[in-house]
Amino acid sequence: MGSEKLKIRFAGLFMIVGMVAGIFSVAPAIDSGDYLTEAAANFNRVIVGAVFQFVMSLAYLGFAILLYPIIRRFSGSLSVGFLSFRVIAANLVIFGTILLLLILALSHEFVKSSPGNALDFKTLGNALKITRDYINHVFMVLVLCIGNVILYVLLIRTRLIPKWLSVWGLLGTFLSGVASIMILFRVVDVITSEYLVLNMPTAVLELIMGMWLIIVGFNKKVLYAYRRR
Incomplete structure (x- = not known):
């Protein structure tokens, strides 16, 4: 039980780290209209964003790896599904990080290039930026949402945490999914007030649930009952 309690606490820590890293991974220079010049001018800030985005991928994966051996006793299929979607989401985050660094490299070349090549750089830059936006804010989030639905359904069934959580x-998760679908159909843009409001419940939940796992953990009676089976 001691090792399980430690895993659950670290899982809560990873949940909070992932949420915080997600906030600091935002690179306003990349999301601006003049990103080809702004990215090069804010090199350090973009690099910091890339580092936090990579940390976020590790936190997402670490959270799932730590919980998997515990929750698989309650449902093998649901736990495998949760872990699988988390692995996919973590890989998409890493892919998004690579695209971020490619945009940064392109920005450096753009500011050194002649005006005659501007159109080619903008065409390539737009393709990279749109791909990154879809990877980071649509497909990764939707994959993450599917995994989270699986996890929360399992937690409701087992009562490992309070039902209200x-x-x-x-x-x-539903609201975050709606925000991503709205971006997919270009109803809203990335990092707008509407997008942030729809994702706020998930961010607050991850902070509270992370603290719950660190301080309280899973329901000990439920864990003990399943250990005796």
């Missing part, structure tokens, strides 16, 4: 998680 799991229900909140499902609601926040």
